[in-house]
Amino acid sequence: MVAPDPVDARLLAMLADSGRAAVHEIAQRLGMDPREAAMRLITLSGSGLPLLVGVECDPNGIRRALANAAAYGNYQGPPPSGAYAVHQSGPHHVSGPHPVAPPQPQPGPQSQPFPVQQQPPPNPWGPPQSAGWVRADQPQPRPMSRTGKVGTTLEADSLEGARLSIQLVEVVDPADFLFTAAGYKLAEGERAVVVHTEVTNASQVPFTSLPDMYLVLVTRTGETVTKAPVSLSSRPAHKLGVQPGETAGGHTVFVLPDTTDLTQVRWSVRPEVDVNTLVWTVED
CATH class of the missing domain: 2.60.40.1240 (Immunoglobulin-like)
Structure with missing residues (x-):
């Protein structure tokens, strides 16, 4: 096994002390981005170390979240994460060279009313960082005494x-x-x-x-x-x-x-x- 770099060594040392911990907790203690910590742990797990990186969820809660998302339309997964996003505007049919449309006369300028600002649709997954998976139009939990x-x-x-x-x-x-x-x-x-x-x-x-x-x-x-x-x-x-x-x-x-x-x-x-x-x- 290749010797880990200092960041990997800190991750492994923290994990060795606890034996079992959530990725975001380890990242928080080390001041890291949880995504970077998860990627490093997955890479280390694949290098032959006795390390298992897993995920745990509430099955019923996930099913309810999917049902809530379906109430707002078909869920098509998260947006592309690459450098170039793909714009989907419906099915595309390729049948040969595209015909060139004849030029159309351009109408003169017309007065247009100011566009109406559209409100963003409610988030079907509920408030960010919430484990209740409630819809945004549902009542929020009562305030808690601190x-x-x-x-x-x-x-x-x-x-x-x-x-x-x-x-x-x-x-x-x-x-x-x-x-x-x-x-x-x-x-x-x-x-x-x-x-x-x-x-x-x-x-x-x-x-x-x-x-x-x-x-x-x-x-x-x-x-x-x-x-x-x-x-x-x-x-x-x-x-x-x-x-x-x-x-x-x-x-x-x-x-x-x-x-x-x-x-x-x-x-x-x-x-x-x-x-x-x-x-x-x-x-x-």
Whole structure:
């Protein structure tokens, strides 16, 4: 096998760490275009590596999407992707040399009304990046609450389109006794915090990420504290993914300076804050 270039090596290293991941997640973590990541992985798979690149879908959802598209006319596939698009205007019959039409007299200029701007037809596939595959003329989902307090259940959509209900069950602060009971040792001036969350997948789309991958604590000064790479035997950590209809719970451990004042717990599907970011206020 030819040695991979640096980009391929980064892809393989990321995949080796997770063992199984969606292409768009790997691309997101590496800051790549998902299409480039997919093409590279497919090429690497064909080079003899023990690597399988697949695709997964909701069969019923795809069938509904095709039915919705048919309601707007015959679906003829995506537009050509080459440098020269092919214009289709109906069947063409070739029967020999084209006859030359005699020149026709050109009429004089005539006054024409201003053309009426045509509205684009509604997208039969639904809103972009939507996993609901709803038609544009159907009512959109109700707004979801993005803020709450400890004990509140908030809703968000995953990158794959899974509808998630996330409850902040408990914040144990300080949790030094749990941390030391698990065999770990805190440095002078540090304290441990344990956050318990439960994630329910209320859709038919699997949630394939680690539920607390981007769960952080927010301090009074606006700084964020990321989770510590430890797990407690008495407080099990989250496992990868939540299947449709399932509820999965887990505990996330944080280690921070003892004097740090916490105000919020924040959950996101991406490293950065976006429309799916959830925030719980932590009361003193």
